[in-house]
Amino acid sequence: MEEISWELFERQVAACRRCPLYAHIQHKVPGQGDPHAPLMLIGEGPGQTEDEQGLAFVGAAGQLLTRMLSAIHLPRERVYICNIVKCRPPMNRVPAPEEAEACRIHLRMQTWLVRPRVILLLGATAARYTLDPNIRITRDRGKWVQRKGVWMMPTYHPSALLRDESKKPEAWADLQSLRDKLKELGLYTDLL
Ligand code: URA
Numbered sequence: 465m466e467e468i469s470w471e472l473f474e475r476q477v478a479a480c481r482r483c484p485l486y487a488h489i490q491h492k493v494p495g496q497g498d499p500h501a502p503l504m505l506i507g508e509g510p511g512q513t514e515d516e517q518g519l520a521f522v523g524a525a526g527q528l529l530t531r532m533l534s535a536i537h538l539p540r541e542r543v544y545i546c547n548i549v550k551c552r553p554p555m556n557r558v559p560a561p562e563e564a565e566a567c568r569i570h571l572r573m574q575t576w577l578v579r580p581r582v583i584l585l586l587g588a589t590a591a592r593y594t595l596d597p598n599i600r601i602t603r604d605r606g607k608w609v610q611r612k613g614v615w616m617m618p619t620y621h622p623s624a625l626l627r628d629e630s631k632k633p634e635a636w637a638d639l640q641s642l643r644d645k646l647k648e649l650g651l652y653t654d655l656l
Pocket residue numbers: 507508509510511514519520521522523525526547623
């Protein structure tokens with residue numbers, strides 16, 4: 465069997481037809497950033513701008529995400545950013561369970577290659593498919609869980625913050641908690 469590598473990952477995503485989403489897109493959006501980042505961020509799925517550019521979190525939500533990371537002194541190039549599904553769902557709908565399941569092999573390979581110490585789950589979809597299908601983001605955000613040695617925390621999706629400013633203080637508390645966790649683990653010591 466071919467050895468797992470970034471090259472294999474990119475090829476596998478490019479050729480993927482495991483669910484019907486590929487038929488409607490302009491570009492696959494595998495994810496990008498530091499390939500060995502200690503911190504990985506997982507969102508839901510590409511939106512329109514992401515689909516146009518083939519890059520994760522480059523639209524309005526992505527710009528907010530970049531500002532959120534800089535608020536805790538993390539340049540986004542130093543983290544790895546990706547999504548549960550690599551193809552844009554039509555009309556930005558939530559990915560169907562079969563679509564998220566079909567795409568899981570890509571996220572698995574990606575996580576194996578990056579080997580992050582900490583994962584920030586952006587929104588309910590990311591948290592449900594990664595941690596627990598019963599997660600409610602308003603109830604469970606900000607809570608740390610350790611899985612196979614990796615620390616994970618769900619927080620609001622930046623799009624939710626754009627829609628509802630009143631969530632920002634909680635999102636800020638989660639960011640502080642993220643910074644504290646990274647510091648506690650001795651990560652990003654040149655920045656934090
Ligand atoms: N929302 C997401 O979940 N992911 C993106 O890449 C962009 C918007």
